[in-house]
Amino acid sequence: MESHYGYSSDAYSRxxxxxxxxVMARMQKKFWKTKQVLIKATGKKEDEHVVASDADLDAxxxxxxxxxxxxxxxxxxxxxxxxxxTHLSQEENELGLFLRFQAEHDKTKxxxxxxxxxxxxxxxxxxxxxxxxxxxxxxxxVETFRRRAISDxxxxxxxxxxxRTEYRGALLWMKDVSQxxxxxxxxxxxxxxxxxRELEGSLGSHQWAFY
Numbered sequence: 001m002e003s004h005y006g007y008s009s010d011a012y013s014r015x016x017x018x019x020x021x022x023v024m025a026r027m028q029k030k031f032w033k034t035k036q037v038l039i040k041a042t043g044k045k046e047d048e049h050v051v052a053s054d055a056d057l058d059a060x061x062x063x064x065x066x067x068x069x070x071x072x073x074x075x076x077x078x079x080x081x082x083x084x085x086t087h088l089s090q091e092e093n094e095l096g097l098f099l100r101f102q103a104e105h106d107k108t109k110x111x112x113x114x115x116x117x118x119x120x121x122x123x124x125x126x127x128x129x130x131x132x133x134x135x136x137x138x139x140x141x142v143e144t145f146r147r148r149a150i151s152d153x154x155x156x157x158x159x160x161x162x163x164r165t166e167y168r169g170a171l172l173w174m175k176d177v178s179q180x181x182x183x184x185x186x187x188x189x190x191x192x193x194x195x196x197r198e199l200e201g202s203l204g205s206h207q208w209a210f211y
Contacts (some may be wrong), residue, residue: 012176020187034169040165046168051126054164057160061157064153064157067150068146068150068154071146071150072146073141074142075143075146076141078135078138078139078142079139081135082132082135082136082139084133085128085129085132085135086129086132087124088128089128089129090125092121092122092125092128093121093122093125093126095118095121096118096119096120096121096125097118097122098118098120099115099117099118099121100114100118100119100122103115103118103140122180129168136154171198
């Protein structure tokens with residue numbers, strides 16, 4: 001019996017056919033995954049039952065994105081607040097110093113009022129500037145939370161979205177195959193089984209990414 005690279009002719013034929021089948025399956029899987037990506041990108045309506053099954057997950061994703069956006073906005077607000085407090089403190093202190101200088105050259109009642117006002121302004125400037133320390137600490141804590149919790153969760157979300165795209169692509173593939181399924185035709189039945197295995201694999205990845 002003729003052999004090819006250590007295979008018998010029959011075994012070699014089965015090997016080649018198996019390789020061809022595997023390549024075709026990968027191409028089909030990629031095709032349906034790409035189709036799912038396009039459906040999502042173009043905003044086309046998806047199967048309502050599939051969408052409904054992910055309702056709880058989508059609600060959690062919406063909450064996550066809300067927290068992510070809130071953290072970003074909070075950091076911006078804290079930064080602006082610090083800048084304005086610093087600026088206002090400087091203005092108060094400069095005005096206080098100016099009034100003190102004027103009071104030193106004015107021995108009237110007005111001079112006494114300017115002196116008292118200058119002291120109040122300088123004290124207020126120092127107290128206002130003292131707020132920058134806890135604000136800076138708050139900024140660091142929010143930034144740490146954003147960098148660690150949000151960024152780490154974002155990686156998980158990206159993995160989950162990728163797994164979900166593959167899973168929904170596999171569902172599209174199975175739907176397409178099932179429409180042509182004839183239980184009496186072995187080839188079609190075997191194709192359906194292969195797609196089912198792909199779907200189970202995608203489902204496992206989808207669930208793992210979520211949990």
